[in-house]
Amino acid sequence: xxxxxxxxxxxxxxxxxxxxxxxxxxxxxxxxxxxxxxxxxxxxxxxxxxxxxxxxxxxxxxxxxxxxxxxxxxxxxxxxxxxxxxxxxxxxxxxxxxxxxxxxxxxxxxxxxxxxxxxxxxxxxxxxxxxxxxxxxxxxxxxxxxxxxxxxxxxxxxxxxxxxxxxxxxxxxxxxxxxxxxxxxxxxxxxxxxxxxxxxxxxxxxxxxxxxxxxxxxxxxxxxxxxxxxxxxxxxxxxxxxxxxxxxxxxxxxxxxxxxxxxxxxxxxxxxxxxxx
Ligand SMILES: Nc1nc2c(ncn2[C@@H]2O[C@H](COP(=O)(O)OP(=O)(O)O)[C@@H](O)[C@H]2O)c(=O)[nH]1
Ligand SMILES: [Mg+2]
Numbered sequence: 487x488x489x490x491x492x493x494x495x496x497x498x499x500x501x502x503x504x505x506x507x508x509x510x511x512x513x514x515x516x517x518x519x520x521x522x523x524x525x526x527x528x529x530x531x532x533x534x535x536x537x538x539x540x541x542x543x544x545x546x547x548x549x550x551x552x553x554x555x556x557x558x559x560x561x562x563x564x565x566x567x568x569x570x571x572x573x574x575x576x577x578x579x580x581x582x583x584x585x586x587x588x589x590x591x592x593x594x595x596x597x598x599x600x601x602x603x604x605x606x607x608x609x610x611x612x613x614x615x616x617x618x619x620x621x622x623x624x625x626x627x628x629x630x631x632x633x634x635x636x637x638x639x640x641x642x643x644x645x646x647x648x649x650x651x652x653x654x655x656x657x658x659x660x661x662x663x664x665x666x667x668x669x670x671x672x673x674x675x676x677x678x679x680x681x682x683x684x685x686x687x688x689x690x691x692x693x694x695x696x697x698x699x700x701x702x703x704x705x706x707x708x709x710x711x712x713x714x715x716x717x718x719x720x721x722x723x724x725x726x727x728x729x730x731x732x733x734x735x736x737x738x739x740x741x742x743x744x745x746x747x748x749x750x751x752x753x754x755x756x757x758x759x760x761x762x763x
Contacts, residue, residue, distance in 0.1 A: 506582070506583055506584050507580050507581055507582040507583065507594065508579075508580075508581045509578065509579070509580050509581075509598065510567065510570060510578065510579045510581075511570065511577075511578050511579075512570045512573065512574050512575060512576070512577055512578075513570060513571045513574075514574040515574065516547060516574050516575055516576055518547035518548060518576075519548060520548065520550045520576045520602075520604050521548035521549075521604065521605055521606060522548060522549050522550065522604070522605075522606045522607075522608065522621070522625065522681065523550045523551070523552055523576070523578075523599050523602065523604040523606070523607050523608070524542055524549070524550070524551050524552070524608045524609065524610050524618075524621075524681075525551075525552045525554055525592070525595030525596060525598075525599055525607065525608065525609045525610075526538065526551055526552065526553050526554065526595075526609070526610055526611070526612050527554045527555075527556075527588060527591035527592055527595060527609075527611075527612070528553055528554065528555045528556070528558060528562045528612045529555070529556050529558050529562075529586075529588075529591075529733060530558045530559065530560040530562060530730060530731070531558065531560075531562050531612040531613060531730055532558070532560040532561050532562045532564075532565050533560075533729040533730055534612050534613050534614055534729055534730055535553065535562055535565050535566060535612050536565055536569060537614070538551075538612055538614065538618065539551055539553075539566070539569055539575075539577055541617075541618040541619070542618045542621075543573070543575040543576070543577065544618075545618060545619075545621060545622065547575070547576075549576070549618075549621070550575070550576025550577065550578065550604070551576065551577050551578065552578045552579070552580060552595055552598060552599055552602075553566050553577075553578070553579045553580070553612075554580045554582065554591045554592075554594055554595040554598075555579065555580070555581050555582070556582050556586040556587075556591060557581060557582065557583055557586070562612075563579060563581045566579045567579065578598075578602075580594060580595065580598050582594060587698055587699065588699055588700055588702075588733065589695075589697045589698045589699045589700065589701070589702040590698065592609060592702045593692050593695065593702065595609065596609070596687055596690075596692065597692050599684075599687075600684060600687055600688060603684070604684060605683065605684055606625070606628065606681055606682070606683060606684070607681070607682055607684055607687055608621075608624075608679075608680055608681035608682065609678060609679070609680060610637075610678065610679045611678055611679070613727040613728075613729070613730055613732075614725060614727065614728060614729070615724055615725055615726065615727055616637060616678070616679040616722065616724065617722065617723060617725070620637055620679070620720070620721075620722040620723065621681070623720055623721075624637055624681055624720045624722075625681065626720075627718040627720045628681065628683065628718075630763070631716055632716055632717065632718045633682065633683050633685070633686045633710070633715035633716055633717060633761070633763050634680060634681060634682035634683060634686055634710065634715065634717045634718075635680065635681050635717065635718045635719070635720050636672055636674055636675075636677055636679075636680045636707075636717055636718070636719045636720070637674075637677055637679030637680060637719075637720060637721075637722035638672075638673055638674035638677055638719035638720060638721060638722060639657070639674050639677060639721075639722060639724045640657075640658070640661065640673035640674045640719075641673055641674070641719045641720075641721050642721065643721030644674070644719075644721035644722055644723070644724075645721075645722075645723045645724065646723075646724045646725075646726075647723060647724065647725045647726065648725055648726035648728075649724075649726045653726075657676060660676055660739075660742075660743065661673060661674060661675055661676055663743065663746070664676070664704055664746055667746050667747065667750055668704065668707075668708050668746060668749060668750060668753075668755070669755045670704075670707055670708065670711055671711075672707065672717060672719060673719060674719060675703065675704050675707055676700075676703060676704070677703070677722070677724075678700075678703055679722055679724075682710070683763045685763050686710055686713075686715050686763070689709075689713055690706065690709055690710070691709075696745060696748055696749065696752065697745065699738050699741060699742060700734070700738060700742050701741070701742040701745045701746070701749075704742075704746060704749065705745075705749055708749050708753045709753065712753055712754070713761065714761030715761050715763075716761070
């Protein structure tokens with residue numbers, strides 16, 4: 487059994503060594519211990535990010551956010567910096583100048599969060615699709631036997647709002663395909679709203695992953711499942727993006743489906759079972 491290391495109090499302005507990025511924290515760092523850090527990749531989310539930051543930090547002083555921006559031309563990082571200068575909450579920013587892309591942003595966010603030694607680390611989108619208000623219920627599922635929780639649209643109580651029927655069906659079809667091919671026991675493997683205990687993430691070979699795009703979501707689940715960790719699913723209400731534009735297109739989608747076959751070759755189909763944190 488691995489014990490959670492003590493939370494470092496000296497991480498505030500320390501970037502992960504070796505990354506070509508600028509890391510910043512609140513001008514007036516909070517005294518409260520950071521227990522849950524949500525990584526949020528952003529590309530042109532200046533219309534959405536401030537509302538999300540406010541909603542996350544309203545959950546309590548132990549909640550924090552790490553925005554991973556790719557030098558968005560719309561000035562998203564400027565909005566975050568402005569927030570940091572005005573509010574002493576756990577709001578951090580990793581601004582990257584190279585390797586742009588959703589997958590690499592997700593990887594860098596998790597690695598930076600691991601470096602910060604936070605006990606629970608998660609991810610969610612910036613566009614308002616994922617409601618921070620669902621997080622306390624997700625946290626409540628993180629018991630002794632559960633290594634992480636997927637915010638799920640496809641378990642009882644989970645919902646999708648504002649989406650066309652064809653988009654809802656696409657999510658279901660993609661999930662069926664992924665579950666069957668990879669033998670994963672989860673219903674919503676394409677949900678980008680999840681939390682994990684840091685021990686689980688510490689075992690992921692971040693520098694050796696196949697994914698460069700959204701398939702990172704499935705690749706992480708396969709690795710975690712194969713390692714024998716148990717994840718729970720907690721219902722969420724997913725709302726389609728209202729402001730800004732989606733970066734998902736047909737090419738990215740088809741590539742994500744193709745790459746699942748590669749995961750199957752690389753990670754096999756069988757898993758350990760019942761590992762507890
Ligand atoms: N850092 C970074 N974030 C990205 C990139 N592409 C998309 N995102 C963010 O990833 C999240 C999901 O993207 P979105 O466009 O909403 O995709 P969709 O929800 O699948 O339609 C949002 O918070 C985006 O701002 C990228 O290239 N770099
Ligand atoms: Mg979205």
